[in-house]
Each structure stands twice: as C-alpha cells, then as structure tokens.
Amino acid sequence: MRIDAAIDAFVRQLTVDRGLSEQTARAYRGDLVDLAAFAEEAGVTEAEAIDLELLRDWQWHVSDRLAKSSLARRTAAVRGFTAWLARTGAAAGDAGARLRAPKSDKHLPRVLDRSQLDVLFARLEGRAAGDDPVAIRDLAIVELLYASAIRVSELVGLELGDVDRTRLMVRVLGKGGKERVVPFGVPAARALDRYLGAGRPALLRDGIDALLLDTLFLGARGAPLTARTVYQLVASLLADLPGSGPAGPHTFRHTAATHLLDGGADLRAVQELLGHASLATTQIYTHVSAERLKAAYATAHPRA
Template sequence: MQFDRAAAAYADQLSRVRRLSPATVRAYGADLRDLSATVPGAEVGEVDLEALREWLWRATQRGDARATLARRAAAARSFFAWALEEGLVPADPSLRLVAPKRGRTLPRVATADGVRGMLDGLADRAATGDPVLLRDHAMLEVLYGSAVRVSELTGLDQGDIDLQRATLRVLGKGAKERVVPFGVPARRALETYLGRGRPVLVARAAHRAPGPAVFLGVRGARATPRAVYDVVARELGAVVGTAAVGPHALRHSAATHLLDGGADLRAVQEMLGHASLGTTQIYTHVSSGRLAATYRLAHPRA
C-alpha cells in the first residue's frame, strides 16, 4: 500500500476507533502528510529509518520547534506501530528514531485579582443587556469557574448544564465524559445569558435552527473555538500583558488558584480531565508561592 493511502487509513482509525480528539487527529494527519511529501509515491514498507531521520532533519533545518519535532516523531512511531499490527510492514523502522525532548514550559497564569477584575469589568459592561457581552461574560466565567477546555466549552449543549447543582457534563479527550462544578458567579452569568442573551442570538439565526448549543456566535450558529480565543485575547490580554493568550490561560489560572487555595492535586486532576497526574503536577511548579508561604508560617527556622 502506498504511504499516503495508509496514512489516510490510519487517521480514520484514530478518529473512529481510538476516538482521539479532532485536534490530535488533525495534527497527526498533518505530520504524516508532511512525511509523505518527503517520500512521494513510496510504499509503506519502503520508508526506512534513514528516510525518517532525513524527514526530521529537514524539519529542523526549516526551524520547527522542539515540541513540533517531538510530536512528529511520536506521530511516526504511532503510525508504524499500527502499520506493523496491520501487516503493512515487516518491521517497525521508527523504533530507533530519536527526536529532541519536548521542552516543558510553565503555563501563563493570571493573578486571582487580575482575573477577578477582568470578570467584574466584563459583568459591568454586560449589564447593558448586549447579547454578545452577556455571552462573553458567561463564557469566561464558565472557562475560569470550571477549568474546562475550549473544545469542551463550545461543545456544551443546554442539556449538559445543571444550574441547580452548578455542574457541567463535558466530553473530554478520548470521548471521556466527566461532570465538573462551577461557582456562583458562573451560574449567575449563565442564567442571565440563557434568559436574555441567547434568545436574541437565536433570533439572528434567521431560517437556520441553532440547535441545542449553549454558546452561539453573532449569527446564531454554535460558537467556534476561534471565537472564544478572540474573546479571551481581548479581555484577558490586558491582564497578562499580551494579546497572545488563549482560553488555556484561564484553565491554567483556575488550576493554579485551586492549588493555591489548598485543593488536593488528585481532585484538580479529576476536574481538569487529565489522564495522568504528571500532567497536573506542572501546576505545582507554578504554585511555588504557596509552598514558600507555608514554609514561612510553619518552619521553626524560617
């Protein structure tokens, strides 16, 4: 089988069988298409270790980041492990493929006071009744109050929200469902948006039925992650000092503030939907201020 056809079949398997997130499927698919372009017309079995090393070397020469190189190598290893299982190759050529280790960077975090001021200011502007501002306020309150991913936020349907219990039912990575809590400010913002803002956006949908989506765009369709990015960049950018900030910054901030407030690490892991506790532990580095404060209060020689 030709490599490009096998890569397409593998991407389909990632989506339908392994049920990975659309973003992961797109990223792996793009990586394999990039590899295919370096071995045009080759059969799967013709792609050997040297071809893979040449592929990564070219990516290095054009300036791809270490994280990108690490992901490309992971995509190749995952693909060839599948190809071996399917009998498309006699041996896995990626077993000895080495890529630079992915550098671990600390997430951008806003202060609790900064987030509070941003949300309070947005609430004041939304009090005018503008449906888009009501939506934006509810969006950011939910993002920060529940620490959900942007894809989980935009995927919310009205039936996923329990306002009485203040919980959301979200579908995370790997199609894993979890229930996460949110706070009183988020509940108030949601109630106001659903009662006063969303009906106006629904009316703008004209002849298109918007469906059960909670958050809608200005034309009444389900809001996209890009739209949420734009809102976060505009509102939170002033707080952290750069417009190059997205919804994950609110997720990072929420997790850090939970740990600063004394939340258990495993409870935060469950709330964030991390499969590995190691992923959650990065926030313990961000929360070093909490450790220093505890030391000063508790250690006899502080």
Template structure:
C-alpha cells in the same frame, strides 16, 4: 497588539502532497487516518496534525530514492526525514510532535502488516522544553470578571454571553472547544455542574460556583433569547447570527476582558484554564481532583501546575521575607 509570527517554514497543504504519493503509500495514509479517527477517537485537530506529519514522511520516502512501498521505510529514512525537518528550521516542540507521529504510524503499520518490523522505537524523541504557562493572579482574574460584568450591566446579549463565557471558563477550567460545544441540557444549574465531552470523547462532570451560575442565568434568560434562531439547535452559547458560538469569537472576548486589567499577562481561554488550575492548587485542592476536573489523561500533565505554584511561592518569599 501584534503577535510574533513563527519563524518555522509553512508546510504545503498535506492533501495536495497526499494526492501525489504513489498509490500504496496513499492507501497507507488513508488507513492510518481512519485508525486515528475511528479506533482511537482522537480530535479532528490531532488527526490532521498526525496525518500531515506522516504525509511529509512518506513524501520524503518516495522522493528521496523513488521508493513506492511502505516496506522500504526503515530507521535511516526516519532519521533523514527528521534531519531535513531540523534543517528547515522546525522547533524542538515541532520535532517532538513529528517524531511521535512517526512512531505512532510505524507501530500501526506493523500491526496492519504493512511493515516487516517497526523502526519507530529506535527513533529518539527530542525532549520538549516545558514552559511555565502564563497565569493571572487571583486579583487580576477578579478584576477581569468585574470588567466583564460591568459591560453586561446594560443587558446587551453579546455582553451577557461574553460575561457568562468568561465566568464559566474560570470556574471550571474547561477547554474553549469544550465550552463552545456545550448544549443547554449539559448544564444542571440546580446541582451547579456541567457535562463536558473532552478529548477522546471522554465525558466528565465539572462543578461551578455561584458567580458563574448567576452569569449563566442572566445569559439564558435575558441574552440567549435575543440571539436564538429557528436553526440554533440546542447550543448553549450562540453567535450574533444565532449559530453555535465559534471558539475564535470566544477567544477574542476573553482577550478583550483580560486586556482591561492593568499589568495582567496577555492570556486567552487557555490562560484562564491554567489560572483556574493554579488557583485550585494554591487553595488546597489535591492533584488528582484537579486532574479529574481538567480532563487530563495522565497526572504528569497536571503536575505542570505544581511548578507554577512553587514559582509563585518563591516570588512571594523573595518579596516579603526579611532574609530572602
């Protein structure tokens, strides 16, 4: 199935643009990047996104009128930059992220005494459309697990691994990067919990049930030993060459398993995470507990799933109530 491509223009590589910035602006980018990675402990992907946006902003600053110092960055430059982004076809969610990146940067620059004042708070943040995530019904999730288990019956190590990945993703709701980052010692099968290092290097302990435990047991005893190599290290899930499992490979295996279920939405690992959260809430779990399990920094993020469950209830009511 072909995927729709984004209509947004592709940005040039920000490293190449960074190299062309005047030295004072380039030094500011480097300091901001160190701040995000070392002081705030943000993920590599988040740091790359924020730094790329700031490089675009400073490229606009230097190119618009030849300005070479950060002290000349004011609210008019910020608005001009965002207006140019909008004219180039940036989506509302992209505009919101770039606005957030700019405000984070100007706040840091003020503390670093690179700006005389902070224009960021005067920059309005575009509201991001909140889309309800696609989730599996419980019967569809069960069918995907059964299809995956059937593929693992022959004992093929890759099939055993993929079944364990699918079961653990659905059982815990962890992110795919968190799952691929697990080491063998992060799993306590006696207590049926895993130790996860999430965003911002925050650690949490997440429980899992018997089906996931059984799938993990088959992978660890019958699958992993066939793929492990001398340089595999302690990684729990391995690729066919013995290295740590790549998240892209894990995503493909999830899509393949869900794709066998007739009528199921095309969801990947993030869809399994959404499904796990939704089914927990539908089963009576409280919002705070789900927040802790998913590793959300704020309850507002977890509250998105309450909208999903309400939509489910409305659909059931419309389909079954005689006076709906």
C-alpha cells in the same frame, strides 16, 4: 500501499477504533502529510519503503523550522503511524521504533493573579451591562472557563442539557470521549442564567437547523460557537495584562487549577476536575504554586 492511502486509513482508525476527536485526527493528518511530501521528494511513495534513515532525514529537515515541542509532537505522530503500518502488515517492520525526538523545553503555564482576574471580569461585566448578546455570552464563557477549568473543546461542545443549574454542575465530554461532571460557582451561574435568558435567544436565527438548537454557546450569527472565536476573545482580554506565555483559553484552566491548589485543594481532586489521565500531568500546577511562593518570598522576606 501508497503513503497517502496509508495515512487515510490510519487516520480513519484513529477516529473509529480509538475514538479520537476530529480535531486531533486532523492534527495527526497534518503531521503525516508533511512526512509524505518529504518522502515523495526523496522518491519514496510506498509505505513499505519508509525506513529509519528517511525518517531521520525528515526529522533533521524540519528541525530548523519547528520548536522542540512541535518536533516532539510530529515525531510521536510518525511513530504511531509506522507502528500501525507494521501491526497491519503494510510494512515489514516498524521503521520509527528507534526514532527519537529532542525533549521539549518545559515552561510553566501562564497563571493570572487575583487582581488581574478582577480587572478582567470588571471589563467583561462593563461590556455586558447593556443589551449586547455577544457581550453577555462572552461574560458567561469566561466565567465558566475559570469556574470549571474545562478545555475550550469541551466548552464549545456543551449542550443545554449538560448544564445543571440547580446543582451547579456541568457535564463535559473530554479527551478520548471520557465524560466527567464538574462544578461551577455562583458568579458563573448568574452569568449563565443571564445568557440563557437574554443573550442566547437574541443570537438564535430564524430557520436555524433544529439539530443546533441544543448547542449551549452560539456565535454572533446563531451558529454553534467555534474554538477560534473563544481564542480570539481570550487573546483580546489578555493582551493588556502583564505576563508572558500563551494567551489562549487554557490560561483560565491553568489559573483555576493553580488557585485551587493554592487554596488547599487535594491534588487528586484537581486531577479529577481537570480530567487528567495521569496525576503527573496535574503536578505541573504544584510547580506553579511553588514558583509563586518563591516569588512572594523573594519580594516580602527581609533576608531573601
């Protein structure tokens, strides 16, 4: 089987059998297409001809243009691909079983403090004070991201029926198709009520596909909101705030989790809220809290 055909079959298996999202499947395909291009330059076009030496050559070839975290992700994709080749009989053995990637550098996630949140929400509320439906929507988006700590992919996938405005709960579809119900607070409820009453109706276009009418958050032209739009919104909001690290929607997820733990929330409750399969993933926020405590100690203690 040719490598490109094998990649197509592997990606189909990811979406059909394992239930991965289209976004995740596209990421896998992108990583494997890079390997296929390198293999073709080396004269290898058949999947069964992929061996460990080729994979290590590819890994070395891309290492100078990829961060450690990106290289680790691509290596994981390749290992999954070669394991699938061996399992399905498309290759005699698993060429990637012994392929190793450098450990990615561990960076603590960016977390906003309370004063930064106050500035940010004041800015959003000022924009939404008029009748601009996009500004009204943007306030509801950020309020919900911080209140519920959901992922951007979960946010843009929400439908009207997913929001329980009486119980202040929202039902989200997380990674691997796992569903969970998470709470949100009164400020987010107020922002959502205003968006649903004044913002969303103004964004709807005449003649829009009836199948899209259930989508909760809409773009400026009435189509379903995209993750790219949310990233652009958050990046613009965080641009003027002190702090380093990524400036995407995950910042609000990190911030919410850290503030919950700072406030005494149980780690397992935060794990359930975030939809983490492993408690170890949630524990990164205990490290963030510890770093914040150390910083406060260094600033305030006379003998620090």
